[in-house]
Amino acid sequence: MANSDGTVTYPSSQQVTVRPVGAYALAGLAAMGDRLLAVDRIRGYLLRIDPATNNTVILNPLQVEDWLDVTGLALWQQSLWFAKGRELFCCEAWHGEPAVAEATLLIPSLFARLPYEVGDMAVWESTVYATCQKSGYIHVFDRLTGKLVTRFPQPGVGSESITATAEALWLCDRAEQTVYCLDRATGAVRFSALTPFASPTGITFYQSPGQAEPTCYIAYADEEAYIRDDPNSESALPTDLSRSHLHSPPPLPPQPRGTLHPLQRLLDRTVLCGRTAAPRGRQRHRG
Numbered sequence: 001m002a003n004s005d006g007t008v009t010y011p012s013s014q015q016v017t018v019r020p021v022g023a024y025a026l027a028g029l030a031a032m033g034d035r036l037l038a039v040d041r042i043r044g045y046l047l048r049i050d051p052a053t054n055n056t057v058i059l060n061p062l063q064v065e066d067w068l069d070v071t072g073l074a075l076w077q078q079s080l081w082f083a084k085g086r087e088l089f090c091c092e093a094w095h096g097e098p099a100v101a102e103a104t105l106l107i108p109s110l111f112a113r114l115p116y117e118v119g120d121m122a123v124w125e126s127t128v129y130a131t132c133q134k135s136g137y138i139h140v141f142d143r144l145t146g147k148l149v150t151r152f153p154q155p156g157v158g159s160e161s162i163t164a165t166a167e168a169l170w171l172c173d174r175a176e177q178t179v180y181c182l183d184r185a186t187g188a189v190r191f192s193a194l195t196p197f198a199s200p201t202g203i204t205f206y207q208s209p210g211q212a213e214p215t216c217y218i219a220y221a222d223e224e225a226y227i228r229d230d231p232n233s234e235s236a237l238p239t240d241l242s243r244s245h246l247h248s249p250p251p252l253p254p255q256p257r258g259t260l261h262p263l264q265r266l267l268d269r270t271v272l273c274g275r276t277a278a279p280r281g282r283q284r285h286r287g
Contacts, residue, residue, distance in 0.1 A: 016051075016262075017259055017260070017261045017262075018036070018049060018051045018054055018217075018259065018260035018261070019054055019258075019259050019260075020038065020047055020049045020054060020056040020258060020259075020260070021054055021055065021056040022045075022056055023038070023040050023045070023047060023056060023258040024040050024042045024043055024221075024257075024258055025040060025041050025042045025201075025221040025258055026038045026039070026040060026041075026047075026201055026202060026219040026220070026221045026258035026259075026260070027039050027040075027041040027070060027071050027072070027073070027120075027201050027202060027219070027221065028070065028071065028072045028073030028074075028082065028083075028120055028161065028201070028202045028219070029073065029161070029163070029201075029202030029203060029204040029217065029218075029219045029260070030073050030074055030075040030163075030204050031075070031204050031205060031206040031207070031214075031217075032048070032075055032096060034050075034208060034209055035048050035049060035050055035051075036048075036049040036051055036204070036206055036217065036260065037049070037059075037073060037075060038073065038202060038219055038258075038260070039067060039070045039073050039082065040258065041067075041068065041069050041070050041071065042068075043064065043068075044060075044063075044064035044065060044066070044067040044068040044070075045058045045060065045064060045067065046058070046059045046060040046067055046106075047059070048096075049260070051206065051208065051217075051260070052208070057098060058098065059096075059097070059098050059099060060098075060099055060106060061098065061099070061100060062099060062100065062105060063099065063105060063106060066106075066108075067082075067084075069084060069085070070082050070083065070084045071083050071084065071117070071118060071119060071120060071159075072118055072119065072120035072121040072130070072131075072161070072162075073120075073121075073202070074121050074122050074123045074128075074163075075123075076123035076124070076125075076143075078092070078093055078094055078095075079091065079092050079093075079094060079123070080094040080106070081111070081121055081123055081128070082108070082121070083118035083119075083120060083121045083130065084118075085117055085118070086113055086114050086115065086116060086117055086118060087110060087111075087112070087113050087114075087118070088110075088111040088112045088113075088114075088118065088121055088128065088130055088141075089108035089109065089110060089111060090108065090109055090111045091106045091107060091108050091109075092107075092109070094106065111128070111141075111146055112128070112130070112141055112146050112148075114130060114132055114135070114139060115132075115135065116132050116133075116134035116135050117132070117133075117134065118130050118131065118132055119131040119132060119133055119159045119160050119161065119162075120160065120161040120162045120202070121162065122162045122163050122164040122169070123143065123164070124164035124165070124166070124184070125143075126142060126143045126144055127140060127141070127142070127143060127149070127164075128140070128141040128142075128143050129141075129162055129164060129169065130162075131154060131159075131160045131161070131162050131171065132154075133154070133157075133158065133159045133160065136153060136154055137151040137152060137153060137154060138151060138152040138153075138154055138162065138169070138171075138187065139151050140152070152169075152182070152186075152187025153187065154171070155171060155173070155180040155182065155189050155192070156171070156173030156175065156176045156178060156180065157173070157175055157176065158173045158174045158175025158176055159173075159174045159175070160172065160173050160174070161174075161200065161201055161202045161203050161219075162203070163203050163204045163205065164184060165184075165205060166184075167183075167184060168181050168182060168183065168184055168190065169181075169182040169183075169184050169187070170182075170203055170205075170216070171203070172195060172200040172201075172202075172203045172218055173200070174199055174200055174201060177194060177195045177197075177198055177199075177200060178192050178193065178194055178195065179192060179193045179194075179195060179200075179203065179216075179218070179263060180192045193263070195218060195220075195263065196261065196263075197220045197222075197259075197261060198220070198222055199220050199221055199222040200218045200219065200220055201219050201220065201221045202218065202219030203216065203217070203218050203219070204216075204217055205217070215262045215263075216262065216263045217260050217261070217262055217263075218260070218261055218262075218263055219258065219259070219260050220257075220258070220259050220260075220261065221257070221258050222257055223257065
């Protein structure tokens, strides 16, 4: 449906690929009401994305340097959490609007430090989860004390993003291109599903207005080759196609590409909603 301002709004029941305007390499993903939050780790942007229109708002225009190389993102009530390097940070009393003045700047406080680089993090009630590829574990912290409670083995071998629901932990492995559903209490794998695209870098559950059940959205960050024609170059595209064999092809420089895509099916929709479901074997299905 075309709007008067030129944007296009899709029906809430229609799940489409979201291409955030101006985003390069997305890392981390979280849902905030009818919007999605993500980080562009190359540019240092904290982005608020409207899935219905692809409209993208930079929420930290005065603090982009502080958000470079951020690898994880989580939101719990009024607290914004993110992972950078080996450390986990929390921004309390976050208002969710662009920080354009000194009084509205994000003020992160150090929550915990891991021995190796953090892949992503998730928060649910009084528990904080952090993935770490080098250690091979999901580290579980008490949100109130910051103390390490336990840890679960990571189900995959690559860098993993994570989100939490009432009943399950959901992880997507970048190397294996796989989504895993884990029991939140024990870390046991319930099932797994392949992602339709390569390089998943974030996962969350988003429920649009009027939607009965939340949808699993996955962020992807990869590179795509583009034809860049330079008319002044010897390798420019020929105007005479009959002599195209005399010209070498133009260079194809890879360009970063960030997208958000809904995973349509993960075996059992009752598990998607965080409801109790019977444990399953480690089945792999294409999403």
